[in-house]
Amino acid sequence: MKQVSQKIQAGLSTRWGFFLFAVGLFWLKTIYAYQTKFNLGVKGGMQAFLMTINPIPTTLLLFGIALFMNGRKSYITLIVVDLITSAWLFANILYYREFSDFLTFTLMKGSSSVSNNLGKSIAGIIEYSDFLVFADVVILIILLATKLIKIDRSIFMKRNAFAITGLSVVLFGANLGMAEADRSGLLTRTFDNNYIVKYLGMNAYTVYDGVKTTKNNAIKANADSSSMSSVLKYLKENRVSPNVEYTGVAKGKNVFVIHLESFQQFLIDYKWDGQEVTPNINKLYHESDTLSFDNFFNQVGQGKTADAELMLENSLFGLQEGAAMVTQGTTNTFQAAPAILDQQGYTTASFHGDVPSFWNRDNTYKSWGYDYFFSSQYFKEGKGYNVGYGLKDKIFMQDSAQYVEQLPQPFYAKLITVTNHYPYLLDKQNQSIAKTDTGDDTVDGYVQTAKYLDQALGEFMTWMEKTGLDKNSMVVLYGDHYGISGNHKKAVAKLLGQDKFTDFDNAQFQRVPFMIHMPGLKGGVNHTYGGEIDVLPTLLNLLGVKNDDTIQFGSDLLAANRNQTVAFRNGDFVAPDYTKVGSTYYDTKTGKALTKLTTKQKQRVLVLSEHVTEELSLSDKVISGDLLRFYTPVGFEDPDKSQISYKVTDAKAQLKAANKKSKTSVIQQNGGKSTMNLYQTDAPELK
Structure with a gap:
């Protein structure tokens, strides 16, 4: 035993031995932090x-710096690097505990934001195990101080140091390749910092955030107030007067925006297995x-849901790469629906049954001016409650109602459903319709989750009727993006009863529902061509808000x-007369490809193409350059993000104070009693 101990001591007293021992210890403590301090999902x-191996490449790279030195300097350098990276890990543990996200350079630059998010006392959130x-x-x-490990003063060959550096790069490349294979677009879409950490590691996330921040800052640094001139000129020439007949018909009404995850228009009135897939939505659609x-x-790009939210609440397009909510949501100036309506006396809240950091909502919503953000932290947990990207819709909608009834009226409330999300999985006890029979696993479960979403919506609408909320509310429903991509042509053709499914068909397949329901509203099915970019100006006119x-x-x-050209993020478009897919133009009415354009057709598609290109490029300019900081509409005030907190205790205290001050919430109008006894759900998990 003594000989074994001596051999271990001798091994650790070599440069190689000490280096590998240090790497091993750092790897162990990082895995410990991943599993006990973070919720990486x-x-x-x-x-x-990948989570298990991802600390190794960057640790080899950083600790390997010490191998280029000799003697005491090498050991001191390694320990200093270890201490710095450990301190960074420690800081992220504290920040994550309070905010369910990781520190960014942008947040650190605005030290007040960090201090606000960490709370008034770090001591109040720190745990002994953090150390x-x-x-x-x-x-x-x-071990070095007691000389149980002796400093190896022999010359360490530089080629060995370079070999470690090379090995770390190769290992990181392999790590990244496997990560991209498992999560396509990991570094370009960047929907959640948790994903970067669990796939590539804390150190890689830090580098990624630094590069992203530097890139964004460079673009913004070159922008100034004159950059807005082309944007203002375009808007002046293209601004359309709203429909006066509908101006203000919903003034003072509550607004519910129901986000129908991955819900496509073809589901309206669609039948399978002898029954309507979405009877509740169908009924609303035809009322x-x-x-x-x-x-x-839908007009989304890589940001998918994030792009849909951005367009819906800002009337700005998503970016060509990545998600603006992630890359610019924390720092940019926005003039979004929540801030606009907040200044009209509305209480504003968003509801989502997933972690607050997904799509950077916890930061972006502050920039947009949301008073409240009810994320997964606010909702009860239980066995089988979650599927895929958060709480199942029936449980989520019921749980959301308990906060909706506390909101002072009028309010603007957005509820984001998630169950009808790829890969459309639903446990057997919640299935109420058979799968379709296309033979494509991605497609066939779609009707099951869509029906479940429809049932959840029906339960929520019934509760609204029982409480009387329906009489004083405008309900907006929209599909955020496609549910079935164009990669499933054969299955979609069978689903739709068609012989084939062409590129033109896929462009038309991008239709998603958009409907506005309100008692007394002059309704009907409108055939105008439009998209998510048009939602905000439509709603503001109905609410009678100057725009x-x-x-x-x-x-x-x-x-x-109005111009009915619908721009897609890749530059394609759909209009009542022509559709563009790639380099091919189609007659929208017949679906026929136009192989030889007439002079008149060439002129028309050129006008349409130039309009789309200009619209997308100017919107990108606004977001990338953060140009709204140079322009403020008359009467608008930027939200004070320092006064907004989505911490559960803060929000509940704020709701309590608001209800004391205002007697307009559903609870207050019900004599201070909750109406949750009126909410009925058949969710089997709650029985």
């Missing part, structure tokens, strides 16, 4: 494997007091003589 063997992330540093120092749009398209000097690229869907 690891699912499946591949994600677990274990420094254990490896302490162990190394003690006389519902404005429904059958040529309404003639804002930076919005959409137009009121009810306006006469």
